[in-house]
Amino acid sequence: MKYIPLVWAAIMRKPTRAVLTLLSVMVAFTLFGLTIGMNATFAKFYEMAHNDRIWTQQRFGGASGMPKALAAQIANMPGVSQVSGMGFVGGYKGDPKNRVFIWMVDDQMGKVFNEWEITPQQWAKLRTDRQGILISRIQAGRWHLKPGDTFTMTSPGLKKADGTNTWTFHVLEVTNEISFATDGFMMGNYDYWDKSRVLADQGKVVQLFIKTANPDQTAALAQRIDASYANSATPLQSTTEKAALDISNSGLDFITIDREIALAGMFMVLFLTANGIAQAVRERFAEFATLKTIGFSDWGVIGLVFAEAAIPSILGAALGVGIAQIIASLVPRVGQGIGGFPMPRVTGDVVLYAMACAALVALISSALPALRLKRMDIATALSGRT
């Protein structure tokens, strides 16, 4: 501790260099916080996915949907505890750029997704009001809606019995968010969707959500469901919720990309820090010789050099991840209205990881100068003939 003033004096000897190094390290760690934090978000997604749920849709798509009767059939399969069916109204409000996507859910939804923070009263309201919608805070903010407001939208893709393509809803309640809907959600009543469609399209659902009785059997059950319908008129494609929310199924390996970006930043910082330290030691070689002369051990001097490297890199790392955290909390979402993109989460692990990287950068940076100091010939160094 008593050597801190010594280290501090060494750092502040070239204030411009110290400040610029710190800023550079800080920026690199901001990026580190954002990218590695993004991976933490992906991991959280996966972790939050329930292992007792299956998402089922038609194997080969299909414009109008699959028979609603499938829900009842699957509910009777052994190992299934609940099945909920859903339709969608996809379209826009006013301008085609203002995309809207409304889930039209049946009354089993709350049982399958029982962790959602939607109260029984809110579900009851939705069930009794055909044109009602529950909307989350994000969507309420986006469209400036409050309970009692009317929301009208256009859905060019859906064929309605009345020949129009407009859908009118009224807002029942504003609810809390749910984990995987990063862009918020709007939830309407299945019956409104179903009964508004042309007769040929009625009695159908687009997606089924299945809750299993035994989480260990979820994957096997998903396969069994698909096998049972493989040769039917509506072959199914069932995915466990874990797999559905696994980022690696998106095709692009975002996790590796994030790591590589963070690594590139670290490489930059390492080079910068190593150079700064090497230069500082070179400039003050005679001073280190003096320290040794007055009794500092090899390791004592090396410790001073390490501290000189570690202080800006650890401080920069702390500031950097701090800024990443601020950015992540200030910008709630990117890509609003086009599915939304989750924001990075600067978790304790991310901070720890950043600190470890910063310490490693300091360690590698001070290694060569330390070796030089260890091998220094004090007399030569003091004479300045280095």
Next chain:
Amino acid sequence: MLRQIFIVSALNFRSLKGRFWQSMVIVVGLGATIGVLLSMMSMTVGLRAAYDRVGDPGRAIVVSKGADSEGGSSVSRDNAPIISDAPGVAKDVDGKPLADRQLNIGVPVLRTNGSRGYTTMRGFGPKGVAVRPEFHMVKGRMFQAGKRELMVGAGAQSMFRNMQIGDNVILPDGNWPIVGVFTTGDILDGQLVGDTETMLTAFHRTAYNSILVRLASRDSLDTFKKALTTNPALSVTVERHSDWYKKISGQSTRILAILAYVVGFVMAIGALFGCLNTMYAAVSTRAREIATLRALGYGAFPVAVSVILEAVVLSVAGALSGAAIAWLLNDGRQATWGVNIFHLSVPPAMVGLGVGWAIVVALLGGILPSIRAARRPVVEALRAT
């Protein structure tokens, strides 16, 4: 003046060797920045290129009114001939219109890395190949109309499992063998292709997804569009094929591009601080040398310019090495995102973008140190140790 700039700069660069590692901070900083920027942009550029190529401006696509995807569109059997026979459509050598009735169906696939995804299975009508001169056989043979057979795109074959000739794709009415491999050099390379009418039966569909036509000439779009939109029997949207794909690819490529620019921008700021650091150090190391030049009568301006020039040269060297690494790692590599298969791409224009960024960083990072170098009183600098 120019001569002075030249002489002072030459002196600078000759002394670079003595400041090698320090100068490398700029090279590495910009190298990492531009390497990351171009690697990320290679996704956007590659995806956009795959979509741009498929969107031939000499073709038009007809979808149901307001549809924003082929999957979300349907064109009935009755309407298909009205569309094909409309004015503005080119005729094939046999006198029939060059119009193709397309189906567009999602099929689950297993990627070679084991992850699950979807690709598009596309139905070709009798004129499917004639409308697409970019369609070439690679291996095997064409699927036969009326038979339950499929062809696989070259990209799909390499990115998905079980897509070799002889493998079967399980569809609702049984196994469909893969009989050939094709390439189009665009987004279709990641898809499967079969006969539209046979697929309609297999999937219990009653309508096509879209009609793709070759226009009689690029200018016949208006004639064609007018004929269809004024026909009360039809409710369709007509778009030039290239515009259609620009719209579709726009969203996904925009997200990737924004991410690339944000990351590139943050890294550039980090590199900027590194550049400032190095240039300040360079100026202070060379303080005496600069002062000597000034004492000999060299102007402040050439000295300042030489400092900026050094920053620019180092930064551009960094950018070029970063671009080279990005090119080596990514260019031509096949990638998938969602249902798309495309080749990552680092074209010369992107290298130019990288160099441009580097020059901006160098100018910002060189200007303050250059002012310090030029302003420093000669006497004081000469006395300094």
